[in-house]
Amino acid sequence: MKRMLHVLAIAFVVFLAACSNDNSETNGKNGEATYVFKLGHVTQESHVWHQTALKFGEELEKLSNGRMKLQIYPASQLGQEKDMVQQLETGSLDFGFLTNAYMSTREQSLNAWFMPFVFSNLEEAAKMRGSAVANEMLKELESQGLIGFDFIFAGNRHVLMKDGFVNSPNDVKGKKIRIIGSPVMQDFWKEIGAGPTAMPLSEVYTSLQTGVIDGVDIDLDALVTEKYYENAKYLTITNQMTFPAVVVMSKQKFDSLSLEDQEIVKKAIQAACDWGVNEAIARETKNLETLKSAGVQVHQLEQLGDFEKVAKKIQEKYANESPVIKKFLEEALQK
Secondary structure, three states: OHHHHHHHHHHHHHHHHHHHHHOOEEEOOOOOEEEEEEEEOOOOOOOHHHHHHHHHHHHHHHHOOOOEEEEEEOOOOOOOHHHHHHHHHHOOOOEEEEEHHHHOOOOHHHHHHHOOOOOOOHHHHHHOOOOHHHHHHHHHHHHHOEEEEEEEEEEEEEEEEOOOOOOOHHHOOOOEEEEOOOHHHHHHHHHHOOEEEEOOHHHHHHHHHHOOOOEEEEEHHHHHHHOHHHOOOEEEEOOOOEEEEEEEEEHHHHHHOOHHHHHHHHHHHHHHHHHHHHHHHHHHHHHHHHHHHOOOEEEEOOOOOHHHHHHHHHHHHHHHHOHHHHHHHHHHOOO
């Protein structure tokens, strides 16, 4: 019964969003079009992606002299990401901050961001954001009815365990590690010898609490905002992958805008994403201090050891499958 009520609640919110979106364009005082855009994402309101969405709304309103406003639906209020993509394709949702994990299941080249142990910190990952090869990935999304504008980050990925730190693959062998449903993450943890267990954020807290999983592949911002550290106290700073979101807009909606309004949207997104990336980098340090204050034991992985063999195997596999990933790796590893 609870599940049915939850499904009905989501359907009702989606219905309201779709209905209100039909009337999102009206005429302003001077005959100019005015808009109330809709944006959906999966994180909590304290997360850096939501704060970036708020910044985007501010920039839209400022650059359009109040003609454009933004309504934000956080924490999967409009359904899971597959639902939001469908809404974007049909034009009933205007913008999405979608995890690269989900989008990489729809566009293979996006797996480039998840190549293991390429970025030793978030600053290195952010440098690839404006590269030609990153823009090539975004361009490929047009075939899915999406305009890809940019990448923002939650942070690099680390490992939180209920019992002990991670210094080698042996420390997680046979352990159930929560991952996001990404092909690369699945391959990476299987190659290490762990049991990768895909599940949504909403199930992780109780799964740690009840012992369904032994650890989590996680970024620090999600770790702080979701409070998983209340059920697991051993954090190893591994930087095994970075974790972006893909900033997209419904192509149908974008194409309906005037050239002037398209430019306003582009500039607002650029300003918000620049702010969001810098905020995410700053939060890496703040979040780590927050976790230490909360009693989390923190350990830095100093030597890759056998992890390096796994990383090279995964990199070679995906580079052979995609020329874009190969190009991305060549450029990123030179930085």
